[in-house]
Amino acid sequence: MRFDLWGQPVEVYRNANFSIYSRQPCNAKCHFCVEELRPASRGRSLSVQKTVEDDDGRYFDAMAASLEALRPLDPTISVTGGEPSHDPRLPRILALGQAHQGRKRTLTTNGSGLLQQREGKRVIDWIVDTGIQHLNISRAHPDHDRNARLMVMKDGLRADELRSVVAAATAGGTRVRLSCVLLEGQIDAVEPIVDYLRFARSLGVDNVIFRQLMKTDPAAVVENHVVKYSDRARVRLEPLLDALSADARFSFERQIVGYYYYVEVFRFEDMDVVFEEADLAQLEETKRSGPGIVHELIFHPNARLASTWHPWDGVLGPPPSMRASLATS
Numbered sequence: 001m002r003f004d005l006w007g008q009p010v011e012v013y014r015n016a017n018f019s020i021y022s023r024q025p026c027n028a029k030c031h032f033c034v035e036e037l038r039p040a041s042r043g044r045s046l047s048v049q050k051t052v053e054d055d056d057g058r059y060f061d062a063m064a065a066s067l068e069a070l071r072p073l074d075p076t077i078s079v080t081g082g083e084p085s086h087d088p089r090l091p092r093i094l095a096l097g098q099a100h101q102g103r104k105r106t107l108t109t110n111g112s113g114l115l116q117q118r119e120g121k122r123v124i125d126w127i128v129d130t131g132i133q134h135l136n137i138s139r140a141h142p143d144h145d146r147n148a149r150l151m152v153m154k155d156g157l158r159a160d161e162l163r164s165v166v167a168a169a170t171a172g173g174t175r176v177r178l179s180c181v182l183l184e185g186q187i188d189a190v191e192p193i194v195d196y197l198r199f200a201r202s203l204g205v206d207n208v209i210f211r212q213l214m215k216t217d218p219a220a221v222v223e224n225h226v227v228k229y230s231d232r233a234r235v236r237l238e239p240l241l242d243a244l245s246a247d248a249r250f251s252f253e254r255q256i257v258g259y260y261y262y263v264e265v266f267r268f269e270d271m272d273v274v275f276e277e278a279d280l281a282q283l284e285e286t287k288r289s290g291p292g293i294v295h296e297l298i299f300h301p302n303a304r305l306a307s308t309w310h311p312w313d314g315v316l317g318p319p320p321s322m323r324a325s326l327a328t329s
């Protein structure tokens, strides 16, 4: 879709998503962290490339200006991190997304802050009351202690706490999805997947995504601990999908071929079960073969809108003149 963005013509993938990347550092330290993996795939470290706009006024003015400028596209909106459930700015972020009536709004979290109070109510209640349709909760294993070890997170929710989060979400019309990485020796085959699905169902969840650990771009990657762990622990999705196709408990629904990801959707009993693999090298290749086309819209912690997950690459705005007037208004 072509339209003018702050006076400049842009060509944007029709289904592009507007991602609000929370500045809040994550309280977990997953060995396979995607937030760390993305900069590593471009040869940088997260600590070097992540900068923050500390001034709330400038931050929210730039976010509102970006949402307004993207109105012709009417993008879906997702809030991600970092860890948004611990972000003091989250209530205002959610309210702004609601005010702009994003056609589908999603929040992704490791879940640990959902029962905390923020500005007078629980974070889960902020999420439900501002009309978030989909809440993705990352969980690497049904067992609490194993999950805590895999995600290096002391304060993750226990099953009974998760159950109360799911109940509050469902009562308010927010659909919860559990997101599980496929890890060698953990959730890595059909039976552990079935066990995970039964755990999800026991919490009231009817929607689970299993992800192959992302592949990185060998031409640019820095081999840090996250890249090495991901290469070591990655479970190949293809043979797993073959095994699922031959298993009568699963029925294949559809596939989606994205610009750097591949998805298959199955049904298991009354549940939607999604499998995804993604390759950051493929993302770079897609950008090379279609230069100038914007596939992603990321609102970074430094209050800049960019077409990549890197605040130094593909910066779209707001333009400097507008930032100056926002700062003085």
Ligand code: SF4
Residues within 6 Å of the ligand: 026, 027, 028, 029, 030, 032, 033, 034, 035, 036, 081, 082, 083, 109, 110, 138, 151
């Ligand atoms: S919960 Fe998400 S952001 Fe936090 S360390 Fe794990 S993968 Fe990274």
